[in-house]
Amino acid sequence: MNRLRFLFLLPARVFTAVLFLVPLAIIALYSLFTRGTYGGQSPPLTLDNYARLADPLYLSILARSFWLAGLSTLLCLLLGFPLAMFIARSGRRRHLYLQLVMLPFWTSFLVRTYAWMFLLRDTGLVNTALQALGLIREPLPMLYNDGAVVLGLVYGYLPFMVLPLYSTLERLDPSLLEAAADLGATPIVALARITIPMSSSGILAGCVLVFIPCLGAYLTPDLMGGGKSIMIGNLVQQQFTTARDWPFGAALSLALTALVMVLLWYTMRRAGDHIA
Amino acid sequence: MKNVLEIHSVTKRFATQTAVENVSLEVREGELFALLGPSGCGKTTVLRMIAGFETPTSGRILLGGTDIAPLKPYERDVSTVFQSYALFPHMTVRENIEFGLRRMGAADIPRRVREALELVQLAGKEDRKPNQLSGGERQRVALARSLVLEPQVLLLDEPLSALDPNLRKQVRTELKALQRRVGITFIIVTHDQEEAMAMSDRIAVLNKARLEQVGTPSEIYLTPRTRFVAGFLGAVNWIDGVGVRPESVRVADAPPGNGARSIRATVAHSLFLGNCLHVETRLADGSPFVAEVSRLNGTYGPGQQVHLWWNPSDELKPEA
Numbered sequence: 001m002n003r004l005r006f007l008f009l010l011p012a013r014v015f016t017a018v019l020f021l022v023p024l025a026i027i028a029l030y031s032l033f034t035r036g037t038y039g040g041q042s043p044p045l046t047l048d049n050y051a052r053l054a055d056p057l058y059l060s061i062l063a064r065s066f067w068l069a070g071l072s073t074l075l076c077l078l079l080g081f082p083l084a085m086f087i088a089r090s091g092r093r094r095h096l097y098l099q100l101v102m103l104p105f106w107t108s109f110l111v112r113t114y115a116w117m118f119l120l121r122d123t124g125l126v127n128t129a130l131q132a133l134g135l136i137r138e139p140l141p142m143l144y145n146d147g148a149v150v151l152g153l154v155y156g157y158l159p160f161m162v163l164p165l166y167s168t169l170e171r172l173d174p175s176l177l178e179a180a181a182d183l184g185a186t187p188i189v190a191l192a193r194i195t196i197p198m199s200s201s202g203i204l205a206g207c208v209l210v211f212i213p214c215l216g217a218y219l220t221p222d223l224m225g226g227g228k229s230i231m232i233g234n235l236v237q238q239q240f241t242t243a244r245d246w247p248f249g250a251a252l253s254l255a256l257t258a259l260v261m262v263l264l265w266y267t268m269r270r271a272g273d274h275i276a
Numbered sequence: 277m278k279n280v281l282e283i284h285s286v287t288k289r290f291a292t293q294t295a296v297e298n299v300s301l302e303v304r305e306g307e308l309f310a311l312l313g314p315s316g317c318g319k320t321t322v323l324r325m326i327a328g329f330e331t332p333t334s335g336r337i338l339l340g341g342t343d344i345a346p347l348k349p350y351e352r353d354v355s356t357v358f359q360s361y362a363l364f365p366h367m368t369v370r371e372n373i374e375f376g377l378r379r380m381g382a383a384d385i386p387r388r389v390r391e392a393l394e395l396v397q398l399a400g401k402e403d404r405k406p407n408q409l410s411g412g413e414r415q416r417v418a419l420a421r422s423l424v425l426e427p428q429v430l431l432l433d434e435p436l437s438a439l440d441p442n443l444r445k446q447v448r449t450e451l452k453a454l455q456r457r458v459g460i461t462f463i464i465v466t467h468d469q470e471e472a473m474a475m476s477d478r479i480a481v482l483n484k485a486r487l488e489q490v491g492t493p494s495e496i497y498l499t500p501r502t503r504f505v506a507g508f509l510g511a512v513n514w515i516d517g518v519g520v521r522p523e524s525v526r527v528a529d530a531p532p533g534n535g536a537r538s539i540r541a542t543v544a545h546s547l548f549l550g551n552c553l554h555v556e557t558r559l560a561d562g563s564p565f566v567a568e569v570s571r572l573n574g575t576y577g578p579g580q581q582v583h584l585w586w587n588p589s590d591e592l593k594p595e596a
Contacts, residue, residue, distance in 0.1 A: 178329055179362035181349040183421065184379030193375075197366050 031250035041247050049251035058235065058252075065232040068146060068221075069214035072153035076161040076210045077203065079154070084165035084202075085195070088172070098166065101159050109156060113223050116152060117143060120224075144226030152220035157213060161206040168202030169195070204271050212260055232256055280305040280461045281326065281429055286335030288321050295321040297485040298335075303429070308455050308462045310472040313482035314508070319465045322482070323431050326463070327356045340428055350379070355422035359433040361414050363406040369393075369417050370402040376425045392424035395454070411439055412447065419451075423458060432464045436471060448475050469509050473497065481505050502596045512592065513565045515539070519592035525567035527555055527576065528583045538585035541565055543576045557582065 031049055033041035052058070087097040104112060119125050120142040127139035142148060172195065180190040196203070218233030225231070232252070239249030281303040288296040296318040303309045311319040324330040326337060328349035337344055344352055355376070364372050373392055377385045393399045396416035406414055415435065422430055435451065436444045452475045455462045466472050472479050473493040481488040481496060481504075489501040500506035503519070512519040531538050541557035544564070548554075548571065555567045555576050567584060576582065 173360070173362065175358050175360055175362040176364060178327075178349070179356070179358060179364070180375070181329075182327060182354075182356045183376035183425070184350045185375070186350055189379065194364060 027250045030246050031254050033247045035245050035247050049247045061235055065215055069211050072150050072214045073207050073211040075154045076158050080161035080165055084162050084169050087166055088169040101162050146229050148224040149221045149229045152224040153214045157210045160209040164205035165202045168199040172198055277304040282338040284336045286332045289333045294485050299487045306459050307477040310476035310479045311465045312472040312479050317482040318485040319482050323465050328352050353427050354429045355425050355427040356431045357418045357422050361418040365406050368403050373421045373424055392420040396420045429461045500594050503594045506592050506594055520586050522566045522568040524586045524590035525584050527567050527569050531583050532585045536585040538583050541584050543580040545578050546576045
């Protein structure tokens with residue numbers, strides 16, 4: 001039995017070891033190297049790359065990333081919760097609605113982001129239409145700012161919020177809500193006292209699934225933030241490309257990974273306490 | 277006695293079927309009233325319309341003399357004990373029982389919760405979560421959660437069905453005693469005729485969305501208005517349009533000649549049931565006829581020729 005288990009788990013273990021742990025070890029090693037004069041990286045080993053993380057410039061980018069990722073997560077929750085509730089109560093149609101939620105995944109994220117840019121830019125569909133209607137004279141600045149980045153992140157990661165929320169709300173026994181109403185709870189009270197507390201595991205899972213990729217987002221801030229609204233993901237990317245400073249890029253991405261893991265561990269522990 | 281609840285010609289149609297067809301009922305203050313019928317007869321729909329979870333297609337429901345049609349479930353002075361109990365799993369026993377009181381903005385909540393817990397003998401378990409309780413305890417929490425609100429009518433949907441069969445007889449006695457003590461009107465939905473008869477002051481029998489008969493347990497058992505009611509309340513032998521309950525039938529070797537009705541039969545087999553002897557016979561035309569007689573009368577073997585007799589006053593004469 002144990003032997004069988006070992007054999008079945010072997011491919012996954014080899015896969016994880018070769019394609020995840022080994023690259024991570026390489027990154028860890030690079031983060032301790034010194035940057036060469038013309039790029040590249042070599043000994044001596046140093047912790048200087050990590051010391052540079054304390055630079056206020058980088059800290060402010062980190063803070064911005066947390067703020068934009070947090071705001072996007074909150075908006076995803078506010079939009080996703082009613083949607084998930086609606087789908088969970090749609091009877092036989094719910095499978096169709098779930099398919100619609102996942103429909104955007106059939107197209108490349110890059111293409112979808114460009115589509116948004118076509119809509120939002122100064123000569124884009126929205127501004128042109130508003131101007132044609134005479135509602136505005138100058139185009140509204142809808143692209144290349146924090147708002148555009150948040151819009152792109154919410155759009156991109158909303159399904160990751162809806163799916164776990166749906167799966168907990170779908171399992172919520174409708175007789176509990178009837179009991180709440182029967183005991184005098186208005187729909188708002190029933191939502192606050194029964195539905196939300198009983199779907200806390202879905203809320204937590206959804207927030208984690210949205211917040212983490214938002215925090216490390218690279219494509220959306222790059223395209224929709226237009227370089228003015230830079231996040232930690234863009235900083236990492238710059239180090240590996242234009243700045244040609246792989247050791248610092250490696251240190252940055254490892255620091256981000258560590259931060260996310262600590263955050264995740266803390267959240268899960270809190271959630272565990274709460275449920276127990 | 278005053279009617280606490282009146283149902284006037286209520287009909288409920290769903291997309292594909294009629295669940296309740298022109299049902300009228302009156303429930304008196306302080307009585308234990310049962311809605312009895314087979315599954316799908318509409319009894320649960322009646323209960324859900326009283327609670328406000330379903331809206332009648334037509335007809336009126338009066339609670340304490342007032343039409344409750346415009347009231348939402350959370351505005352109605354009735355409370356439901358759900359078949360699954362529907363306790364809030366993330367709340368303790370105390371929080372579950374407090375829930376309705378807090379919604380009402382009631383005064384003196386701790387005292388009322390304590391009294392409700394004592395009433396259902398759950399004192400000391402107030403800090404448990406529902407999943408730390410037995411089935412019987414969960415049911416009592418559900419009861420306490422509703423009783424603590426002192427509703428005009430307490431609705432119970434199959435209150436015993438989720439319990440262990442050994443526990444049911446005990447709980448139905450306790451439930452009835454509790455109802456007498458608190459004096460609140462109980463309406464119980466059940467498909468179990470024995471349960472309905474053992475607990476209720478009056479029973480409404482429903483079948484296929486229609487009301488068949490309302491009466492005390494003895495009225496509907498002894499003078500059923502329809503063949504359905506006669507058969508649903510207990511076993512019946514049908515002969516020439518009248519019904520004879522097996523326990524009304526005597527078995528003899530010779531015709532009794534005392535004005536009783538009698539008929540010749542052949543014993544098919546007899547079963548010893550402990551408290552009685554279950555004798556299955558065949559009449560001359562081959563139709564079955566069952567008698568349940570005292571085991572003190574002797575034994576009957578297959579093929580034995582007997583005379584079955586009963587008093588005409590014990591015959592059931594349903595109109596339909």
